Amino acid sequence: MRVATPGRRALVVVSYTLSPAAAGCTSAFTLLAMLSASSLAFLKRLLDTPGPSGFESAPARVWREEAAHFANVRGDVHGNSMAVVAGAGEPTIMLAGHIDEIGVIVQHIDDEGYVYIAPIGGWDVQVLVGQRLRFLGAQGDVFGVVGKKPIHLLRPDDREKASKLTDLWVDIGAANAAEAGARLSVGDPGVIDSHTLDFPNNRIVSRSIDDRIGAFVVLEALRRYAAQPGAARVVATATTQEEIAWHGGGAAVSATAIGARMAIVVDVTFATDHPGIEKKELGHHPIGSGPVLTRGSIISPVALRLLRSTADALSIPYTLHAAGRDTGTDADAIHIAREGIATALVSIPNRYMHSPNELVSLDDVDRAATLIAETCRRVGTEIDFTDR
Numbered sequence: 001m002r003v004a005t006p007g008r009r010a011l012v013v014v015s016y017t018l019s020p021a022a023a024g025c026t027s028a029f030t031l032l033a034m035l036s037a038s039s040l041a042f043l044k045r046l047l048d049t050p051g052p053s054g055f056e057s058a059p060a061r062v063w064r065e066e067a068a069h070f071a072n073v074r075g076d077v078h079g080n081s082m083a084v085v086a087g088a089g090e091p092t093i094m095l096a097g098h099i100d101e102i103g104v105i106v107q108h109i110d111d112e113g114y115v116y117i118a119p120i121g122g123w124d125v126q127v128l129v130g131q132r133l134r135f136l137g138a139q140g141d142v143f144g145v146v147g148k149k150p151i152h153l154l155r156p157d158d159r160e161k162a163s164k165l166t167d168l169w170v171d172i173g174a175a176n177a178a179e180a181g182a183r184l185s186v187g188d189p190g191v192i193d194s195h196t197l198d199f200p201n202n203r204i205v206s207r208s209i210d211d212r213i214g215a216f217v218v219l220e221a222l223r224r225y226a227a228q229p230g231a232a233r234v235v236a237t238a239t240t241q242e243e244i245a246w247h248g249g250g251a252a253v254s255a256t257a258i259g260a261r262m263a264i265v266v267d268v269t270f271a272t273d274h275p276g277i278e279k280k281e282l283g284h285h286p287i288g289s290g291p292v293l294t295r296g297s298i299i300s301p302v303a304l305r306l307l308r309s310t311a312d313a314l315s316i317p318y319t320l321h322a323a324g325r326d327t328g329t330d331a332d333a334i335h336i337a338r339e340g341i342a343t344a345l346v347s348i349p350n351r352y353m354h355s356p357n358e359l360v361s362l363d364d365v366d367r368a369a370t371l372i373a374e375t376c377r378r379v380g381t382e383i384d385f386t387d388r
């Protein structure tokens, strides 16, 4: 999910909760396939593989290798990955989750071998302070630590101030510029060095959940669809460059090529169950409350109806989220591709977005995959997407 640029609005949303799954209505949940051990291992591989916007080839390879077990896979010049399950052949549905993550890029190396970085995507600079970084150097990984003047040496009035990126540098242990330049070059990308953690209550914590979790959900949905396909030809897509995608990114390119009638975009949204959240601004989407379905100006009411009726039929809990303008996701590019694509947005509630410790519930992930697979099974050529 992109950070709004200055001058654009901060996301203003209203939402309300619908929970069609009454407590005790457990029979419908037998339809839910839980994430298998091999799917979970794939998810962790996907999360732990670095790939900031424009440099996503490593996680894209992981995604394509997994997809090749049950789908026809191809890539494009933009780095997008497409996995196709033909079904009976039509209509075509695009499922999109972005494979990139926020990161940093080497901007300059000084005479003493210190490295200066610029952001890839929307950072809170305070998150970078004190972190370990993993750069993707030409000769392999290069590790660095983000340096900042110790608090003892800050003037009293500076102690209260937020750090700016220009106050920070990266120390890779080089003795001088030549040594640093032999290991890193201007333009090398990097991410925070971290790995996925299992948390209690079927939750995980990781870097890059925004939006590897979406790339994972669309492939897991395709895996479940492939086990019992319907009429539709379904194309799961791991899109590139969403975090920098004011121009539409890989989603614009792949949506143009795929030629779908309908699209379901999967991204993360703000979980609203931690301190400091204003529900009157963000609605109510707690961790574990199921996928979040966006209703709003760019969303196809036909595609949303399909998702909601499927969720109701399967007793999958979900919440609604309202968006009175663009969504800060791939849906913004996809719904206006070609002659227009009926686009829905399914989001996973996520705490601590754009940090090394994003937190989601695997129950929400599993329900989103089941909901999308079953929705695809219910789409045939008779559906009139112009019926708004």
Ligand SMILES: [Zn+2]
Pocket (backbone or CB within 6 Å): 001, 002, 003, 210, 211, 243, 354
């Ligand atoms: Zn994001």
